[in-house]
Amino acid sequence: MLIHTLTSNYYGSNCYIISEGDHAILIDPADAGLVRDFLSREDLTIDLGILTHEHCDHVYGCSAIREEYNCKMIASRICDINLRDNKKNYSRYYNSFIEIQTRLPVDTQSKMDPFTTYADEVFENEKTLEWCGHIIVLRETPGHSQGSICIVIDNSYLFSGDTLMKDDSTETHFIGGDKEQLAQITLPWFKTLPESIIVYAGHGESFRLGDKL
Amino acid sequence: MSDSEKIKLLEDAFELDEGELAADAALADLDCWDSMAKLTLIVLMDEECGKILKSDDIKKFVTVQDILDYME
Numbered sequence: 001m002l003i004h005t006l007t008s009n010y011y012g013s014n015c016y017i018i019s020e021g022d023h024a025i026l027i028d029p030a031d032a033g034l035v036r037d038f039l040s041r042e043d044l045t046i047d048l049g050i051l052t053h054e055h056c057d058h059v060y061g062c063s064a065i066r067e068e069y070n071c072k073m074i075a076s077r078i079c080d081i082n083l084r085d086n087k088k089n090y091s092r093y094y095n096s097f098i099e100i101q102t103r104l105p106v107d108t109q110s111k112m113d114p115f116t117t118y119a120d121e122v123f124e125n126e127k128t129l130e131w132c133g134h135i136i137v138l139r140e141t142p143g144h145s146q147g148s149i150c151i152v153i154d155n156s157y158l159f160s161g162d163t164l165m166k167d168d169s170t171e172t173h174f175i176g177g178d179k180e181q182l183a184q185i186t187l188p189w190f191k192t193l194p195e196s197i198i199v200y201a202g203h204g205e206s207f208r209l210g211d212k213l
Numbered sequence: 214m215s216d217s218e219k220i221k222l223l224e225d226a227f228e229l230d231e232g233e234l235a236a237d238a239a240l241a242d243l244d245c246w247d248s249m250a251k252l253t254l255i256v257l258m259d260e261e262c263g264k265i266l267k268s269d270d271i272k273k274f275v276t277v278q279d280i281l282d283y284m285e
Contacts, residue, residue: 087256087259087260092259093252093255093259096252096255096266096267096268097248097255099267099268100248100252100268100271171249173228173249173253174252
């Protein structure tokens with residue numbers, strides 16, 4: 001199994017493509033162009049897309065990739081609800097936010113139009129999948145956003161979205177963020193995982209779980 | 214909406230205790246006045262006042278009162 005990290009220059013977020021032979025799973029298709037470029041070089045069939053949470057900088061390319069690669073997207077039920085609202089997915093505010101952070105006007109390529117999208121399949125609490133001999137667990141991990149989930153593959157790899165990142169603390173001030181749920185539900189669950197698990201976050205570098213907790 | 218109601222909204226949005234935010238306070242002096250607070254303000258203006266706040270608008274805010282005046 002290979003894990004390919006595609007980092008968007010426009011949105012700063014990580015999309016992951018996990019491949020096994022000529023099959024692949026895609027996580028957080030923010031930058032459709034980046035995904036297209038990668039897939040044009042690789043002979044892969046996307047079996048499934050998984051969305052870690054509803055924030056626009058992680059899902060902007062969802063609809064395009066779903067349509068172009070006939071790829072079903074899975075997310076938590078709450079994530080799906082929030083994807084359908086351009087306030088809750090933050091696309092309504094994205095350009096203003098970037099201008100505030102960078103103190104520069106948003107350039108044309110990074111500009112994001114307000115959008116809505118959706119998940120084709122939803123789950124609540126936890127869902128286990130088998131894919132190409134691998135066990136994939138999807139689990140709701142509230143805190144950063146209402147719809148946040150984490151994805152664990154073979155108890156060895158954790159895809160955490162913005163819930164857990166190497167160098168930054170978890171932001172809980174967005175709409176639907178909840179520091180109590182993070183502390184009482186999500187962080188205790190992280191502590192049940194092996195410390196040796198490698199975490200692939202929505203932004204930044206991968207890291208060993210035990211080095212963060 | 215009265216100024217006191219607006220202040221309450223801002224205190225809740227910025228996670229400040231009641232009474233912690235003064236209308237004449239300079240924003241630059243507030244520890245909470247970071248990019249996240251500005252984004253929170255954009256969302257609040259949209260939800261509560263139906264106004265779309267742009268970054269250029271925010272740059273013009275010097276005091277809390279400037280925000281309150283914008284919330285008309």
